[in-house]
Structures are given as structure tokens and as C-alpha cells.
Amino acid sequence: MEYDVIIIGAGINGCCSAYTLAQAGLNVALIDQNGIASGGSGAAGAFISPKISKAGELKKIMSQAHTEALTFYTTRFPQFTLTKPLLHIANSPQESEKLEHYKRETTLQHSNIDNELKSLLTSDASADSYIYFSEGAVVDAQGVCNAMAEGIDFYPLKVEKLIHRDGEWQVGDLRAKHLVLTIGAYPKLLPIDYVGLRGIWGHRIDCETSTHIPCILHHHVSISPTSNTGIVAIGATHNVHYSPFSGEVYDLEQGRAQLLEKASKTLKLNNIKITNDYTGLRSGSNDYLPMLGSLVDAEATLQKYPHLRHGERVNPSEYTYYPNLTMINGSGGYGFVLAPYLAKRLGEWLVEGKELNPALSPSRFFPRWAKRQS
Numbered sequence: 138m139e140y141d142v143i144i145i146g147a148g149i150n151g152c153c154s155a156y157t158l159a160q161a162g163l164n165v166a167l168i169d170q171n172g173i174a175s176g177g178s179g180a181a182g183a184f185i186s187p188k189i190s191k192a193g194e195l196k197k198i199m200s201q202a203h204t205e206a207l208t209f210y211t212t213r214f215p216q217f218t219l220t221k222p223l224l225h226i227a228n229s230p231q232e233s234e235k236l237e238h239y240k241r242e243t244t245l246q247h248s249n250i251d252n253e254l255k256s257l258l259t260s261d262a263s264a265d266s267y268i269y270f271s272e273g274a275v276v277d278a279q280g281v282c283n284a285m286a287e288g289i290d291f292y293p294l295k296v297e298k299l300i301h302r303d304g305e306w307q308v309g310d311l312r313a314k315h316l317v318l319t320i321g322a323y324p325k326l327l328p329i330d331y332v333g334l335r336g337i338w339g340h341r342i343d344c345e346t347s348t349h350i351p352c353i354l355h356h357h358v359s360i361s362p363t364s365n366t367g368i369v370a371i372g373a374t375h376n377v378h379y380s381p382f383s384g385e386v387y388d389l390e391q392g393r394a395q396l397l398e399k400a401s402k403t404l405k406l407n408n409i410k411i412t413n414d415y416t417g418l419r420s421g422s423n424d425y426l427p428m429l430g431s432l433v434d435a436e437a438t439l440q441k442y443p444h445l446r447h448g449e450r451v452n453p454s455e456y457t458y459y460p461n462l463t464m465i466n467g468s469g470g471y472g473f474v475l476a477p478y479l480a481k482r483l484g485e486w487l488v489e490g491k492e493l494n495p496a497l498s499p500s501r502f503f504p505r506w507a508k509r510q511s
């Protein structure tokens with residue numbers, strides 16, 4: 138089968154890319170070893186919340202991505218998007234300082250909380266700095282991924298090896314000029330050790346509770362508003378030590394206890410009953426910026442410029458790249474916020490030839506790695 142693009146990995150990045158490229162008129166094949174939204178994306182609470190950060194490239198990108206994501210989900214997938222106000226409470230003195238700074242700078246609409254909402258909070262939570270945004274959103278992670286993949290040719294395959302021959306990428310019987318890798322925290326399929334990624338294990342739960350939550354809450358943990366079916370989602374843990382690839386069994390009870398203990402610092406949840414657990418890996422980059430761009434062929438580039446091993450500076454445009462191969466990864470805990478932004482730029486690049494932002498290129502990690510190879 139011949140396609141314009143093959144996408145490997147059907148999490149939010151793969152599904153959103155497939156949706157965006159298909160909308161732009163490309164013929165897309167989407168592949169996943171375990172089905173749609175079976176990785177980190179299927180576990181996500183999928184809050185579309187702004188990142189509280191100080192100045193810099195990360196803040197600029199996150200802020201634009203957040204604005205684009207709110208519009209994207211509420212207009213394209215309203216049936217999977219719940220919009221409610223969002224209360225973000227600082228969980229440490231450092232965060233409080235960042236939050237106060239953010240509050241002075243942000244153009245997002247925010248206000249003070251009323252007494253009714255205040256009365257729900259613990260005394261500690263109501264004493265901390267906060268920002269109360271008029272608009273926040275939470276999407277149904279699995280619902281939205283499946284809706285994006287509707288009408289796209291989907292292949293349930295575990296890709297073991299990538300082959301580029303006669304100007305095309307080949308995966309089994311599938312052929313395409315372009316390949317997009319959206320494989321999250323899974324083994325990388327190519328010798329790209331320079332790509333600085335780490336898996337961060339997360340656990341979230343769905344609960345029934347007689348306490349009605351009127352808005353999105355972020356504090357020591359995130360708590361969703363009560364859904365139409367009376368469910369409240371609480372998530373997520375951050376565990377950099379556990380890996381599902383290690384063979385070790387994950388302690389679900391410990392994760393549950395941790396989540397409930399953290400939630401209790403924000404408010405008291407009455408008559409609580411856990412109805413579902415979701416676990417998965419986020420894939421975070423070492424500098425917290427997401428990755429969108431071509432991948433350097435490390436061996437070919439080191440052969441061409443052996444002095445890179447001694448710290449020689451080479452313009453990244455001179456590196457050898459795998460042909461027509463793009464990676465999207467490294468979104469950490471903001472995959473659902475970033476996916477529409479990244480997929481849009483991917484489409485503009487593949488369809489219109491618009492340059493990608495070099496700050497997001499995975500090649501940014503290459504020179505430092507190359508220097509360590511001597």
C-alpha cells in the first residue's frame with residue numbers, strides 16, 4: 138500500500154498528526170502495536186491547562202500551544218471536551234513566587250474565587266497563592282484520540298525496524314515518502330541516543346464521590362470537575378524510578394493512597410469510591426521543550442565531521458539527517474496541550490514547506506552527545 142505519510146504511534150501526537158495531515162489532503166497510514174491511545178495518552182487526565190512558567194522560549198511556546206489547544210478541542214471535538222473555570226493553587230513557596238509573577242504578566246482572564254468555592258477548600262489550600270482562570274478544559278483522552286483517527290487507515294503492528302529504500306520508508310507492505318515517529322517513551326527504533334528523553338510513570342484514578350467539584354483544580358495533584366456521570370478524575374503521580382519495561386510489578390495500592398493523600402490537601406472528598414485506575418509513561422525532554430523535527434543520522438554525521446567529538450562547532454544544517462523523517466516527542470505532562478500546536482506545524486512543514494522552529498529540533502541535543510563520544 139502506498140501512502141504520503143506513515144505515522145508510527147497512535148497516542149495523542151500520532152492521532153492529532155494523522156488528523157491534521159489528512160485534513161490537509163495527505164493520504165495517511167497510522168500504526169500502533171497496542172491500539173489507539175494505548176500508551177501514555179490513554180492514561181492522561183488530559184487537562185488543557187496553561188503552564189505556570191517565567192519568561193523564555195518554553196513559556197512562549199506553551200502559552201501559544203495552550204491558546205491553540207483550547208480553540209482546537211472546543212471547536213473540533215466539543216463532544217469530548219468539558220470546559221470549566223480552572224483554579225491553580227501554588228503547592229510550594231517557589232511555585233507561589235512563580236505564580237505571582239505569572240499572574241502579573243498573563244493576558245488570560247482570571248479573577249478572585251468566591252466564598253462558595255473557598256468553603257470547599259482546606260484551610261491550607263485557601264491560604265496559598267492561587268490564580269483562578271475563567272476558562273479551562275479537560276478532554277476525554279481516549280475518546281478524542283479515537284475520534285481523530287476515524288477515517289484514517291489504522292494498522293495494528295509492532296514496528297521492529299525502519300527501512301528506507303528507493304526514496305521511500307517501508308513498514309511491512311506499507312510505503313510512503315514521509316515517516317513520522319510519535320512513539321512516546323517506547324524504545325527508539327533508531328540509533329538516536331543523543332535524543333534526551335526520559336520516561337516518567339504516572340497513575341491517575343477515577344472516583345465516585347458525594348462531593349461536587351465545580352471547577353478544575355491543580356494543587357498537589359489535579360482534580361477534575363464532576364462529570365455528567367458523577368465521576369471525578371484525580372491525577373497524576375510522577376515517578377521517574379519505575380519503568381514498565383523493567384519487569385517490576387507496579388504497586389497500584391500505593392499509587393492510589395498517594396493520590397488520595399495529595400487530593401486531601403486541597404479539599405475533603407466525601408464517600409469516595411475508586412472506579413478505575415489508569416497508568417502510563419509520559420516522555421519528557423531534558424530541557425522541557427517538546428521535540429518536533431528531523432533526526433540526525435549520528436554515525437554518518439560523525440563520519441563527516443569527526444571533530445564534533447572534540448567539541449568542534451558545526452552548523453546543524455550541515456548534519457546528515459534521516460530523509461523525510463520527523464519526530465514528535467518530549468511533551469512531558471503537556472502532551473494534550475501541545476499536540477494540536479505541534480501537528481499544525483508538522484502539516485505546514487510537510488504541505489507548505491514552512492520552516493520548523495529550530496529550538497524544537499531533536500538535533501539540539503546532538504553536539505553535546507557527540508562530544509562525549511571521544
Ligand SMILES: Cc1cc2nc3c(=O)[nH]c(=O)nc-3n(C[C@H](O)[C@H](O)[C@H](O)COP(=O)(O)OP(=O)(O)OC[C@H]3O[C@@H](n4cnc5c(N)ncnc54)[C@H](O)[C@@H]3O)c2cc1C
Pocket residue numbers: 145146147148149150151168169170171172173174175176177178179180181182183184185294295296297319320321322323324326338339340341372373374415416417418419420465466467468469470471472473474475
Ligand atoms: C497519568 C498521566 C496523566 C497525564 N495528564 C496529562 C494532562 O492532564 N494534560 C496533558 O496535556 N498531558 C498529560 N499527560 C501527558 C500526555 O499523556 C503525554 O504527553 C502524551 O500522552 C504523549 O503522547 P504521545 O503520543 O507522544 O505518546 P504515547 O501516548 O505514549 O503514544 C506512543 C504510542 O506509540 C506506540 N508505539 C511505540 N513503539 C511502537 C512500535 N515499535 N510499533 C508500533 N507502535 C509503537 C505505543 O504503543 C503508544 O501507543 C499525562 C500523562 C500521564 C501518563
